Amino acid sequence: MNIAARLEELRYPFPGCRTLVLADLAAGLVLGTNSGNTRPQEQLDRLAQSAGRLLNVTFPSTALLSSTIHTVIVIEGDVLQTFITNPADGEVAICCTGSRTIDTAALATRARALLAELGGAE
Amino acid sequence: MTKGDSLLDRIIAAHLAPDPPSNGHARELAAADPDALLDTVLDAVTQTYLPRRLCFTAPNGTAVRVDVANGRILGPHLSKPSPSGSGHGHDQDDPSEGTDILPYLINLTANETSLTLTWERLDTTTNPANSAIMPFMTPASSQPDDEVTSLHIPAIFDFFHHIHTPTASLVMISDGQITQSQGDTAPALLAQAITIWNMAPVLETSRGSSLQIILLSSNDQTFLLARSDTHHLAALFDGEQAHVLRSKICELAANRP
Numbered sequence: 001m002n003i004a005a006r007l008e009e010l011r012y013p014f015p016g017c018r019t020l021v022l023a024d025l026a027a028g029l030v031l032g033t034n035s036g037n038t039r040p041q042e043q044l045d046r047l048a049q050s051a052g053r054l055l056n057v058t059f060p061s062t063a064l065l066s067s068t069i070h071t072v073i074v075i076e077g078d079v080l081q082t083f084i085t086n087p088a089d090g091e092v093a094i095c096c097t098g099s100r101t102i103d104t105a106a107l108a109t110r111a112r113a114l115l116a117e118l119g120g121a122e
Numbered sequence: 123m124t125k126g127d128s129l130l131d132r133i134i135a136a137h138l139a140p141d142p143p144s145n146g147h148a149r150e151l152a153a154a155d156p157d158a159l160l161d162t163v164l165d166a167v168t169q170t171y172l173p174r175r176l177c178f179t180a181p182n183g184t185a186v187r188v189d190v191a192n193g194r195i196l197g198p199h200l201s202k203p204s205p206s207g208s209g210h211g212h213d214q215d216d217p218s219e220g221t222d223i224l225p226y227l228i229n230l231t232a233n234e235t236s237l238t239l240t241w242e243r244l245d246t247t248t249n250p251a252n253s254a255i256m257p258f259m260t261p262a263s264s265q266p267d268d269e270v271t272s273l274h275i276p277a278i279f280d281f282f283h284h285i286h287t288p289t290a291s292l293v294m295i296s297d298g299q300i301t302q303s304q305g306d307t308a309p310a311l312l313a314q315a316i317t318i319w320n321m322a323p324v325l326e327t328s329r330g331s332s333l334q335i336i337l338l339s340s341n342d343q344t345f346l347l348a349r350s351d352t353h354h355l356a357a358l359f360d361g362e363q364a365h366v367l368r369s370k371i372c373e374l375a376a377n378r379p
Contacts, residue, residue: 050323054338057318071339071364074323075371081323087341100372105365 003032003118007094010034010114014107016080016099022118023048023093025055025085031092051083051093071108075100084111089119278335278348279355281374282367295354307358315347315356322347335371339364 007020011034019035021044028049033039054072068090072083080100084107085093094111096102279294279302291305293312305311322336336347344363348355359367 046323050321053321054318054336057314057321057338067340067342069338069340071337071362073335073337073364073368075335075337075368076333080368100368104368108365 004034006114006118007032007034010094010107010110011036011096013110014096014098014102016102017096017107018098019044019047019096021047021051021095023051023083023095025052025091025093028052047081047095047097050081051085051095055083055085055090055093071104073104080104082107084108084115086112086115086119089115092118276353278371278374281370282346282357282359291358293354293356296352305358311356311358315345315354318345318347319349319354337364337367 003022007022011017011020018037019039020033021030022032023029024031028045028051030041030044030048033044051072054074055069057069068087070085070087070090072081074081078100079097080102081095081097082102082104083093083095085091092115094115096107096111276294276296279292282292291307291311292302293300293304293308293315294302295312300312318336318338322334333348333350336345338345338347339362341362342360344359344361344367346355346357346359346367
């Protein structure tokens with residue numbers, strides 16, 4: 001399975017999405033990427049590491065969150081980053097960076113379908 | 123907000139009264155009574171509802187841990203040499219190590235981006251000063267220049283508190299003071315918010331931004347965290363609402379007066 005090609009399929013309907021990264025959350029590693037233009041590896045690594053930190057954040061009190069975080073959206077200025085994982089299988093995530101106008105709900109639905117497919121293919 | 127006048131700066135400055143730091147941002151701990159002043163500093167830190175134990179990472183990669191609950195610094199750099207002379211103490215989980223700070227000169231500084239702790243032994247000239255930095259907020263930015271960044275956090279607060287879904291818990295800080303607090307879990311919420319702010323990425327925006335919004339969703343709850351130069355807002359919503367809240371924020375920006 002060509003991960004880059006599948007990521008490109010995922011990115012295509014979202015013109016505001018500049019870069020997609022498939023990340024291993026535990027290791028903070030980039031497993032695959034697709035971008036509209038060349039991105040320094042350091043940027044991709046930072047994206048994967050941010051996904052690992054934010055999706056794996058622990059909560060000292062179950063009064064705050066009783067289940068695992070599966071979606072993170074960060075908006076700053078005109079830039080949006082979102083990190084999406086499957087609640088049932090949180091080992092890998094799809095990270096997106098792009099415009100804050102991205103329909104994150106639609107992207108999350110498609111990203112989770114791809115994550116499920118990739119998980120089943122392993 | 124003026125440089126060096128961040129939330130943490132104000133809190134620390136308030137708790138270091140009555141003698142304001144000579145440079146406005148720092149206070150040296152004299153070796154004569156470092157425990158008392160350290161307690162004061164830790165009290166100040168505790169007022170921000172930080173976790174019971176903080177971990178600072180020094181530039182050399184060494185972790186320095188502060189046991190906030192017991193007002194002690196843990197970690198190899200702040201331990202006395204072992205009786206055998208073989209080096210520093212190593213049991214970082216031993217609270218008794220906190221009593222070993224006496225030979226050290228400690229300097230705490232806070233600015234808009236970080237809390238910095240530096241220390242050096244007073245009884246030796248061979249041990250250079252060490253330092254640890256705890257990033258606290260994103261760097262101060264240029265003027266807000268688009269719809270989202272021109273939103274003010276009080277407007278977000280009003281929107282979500284009075285118009286949108288009632289929140290399970292909510293805290294807002296304005297100019298270093300907690301101005302709104304709702305729900306039994308508000309202190310825990312703020313502690314968690316600070317943890318998340320510390321690990322959040324600084325996005326490479328094409329234009330300067332003074333507002334960062336972070337949404338985190340699980341199956342049944344959603345965090346909304348917003349911070350600017352002068353305000354911090356943390357709110358906990360029932361339900362998975364990250365995407366809804368993102369849309370609401372953009373809608374709020376579009377409809378702003």
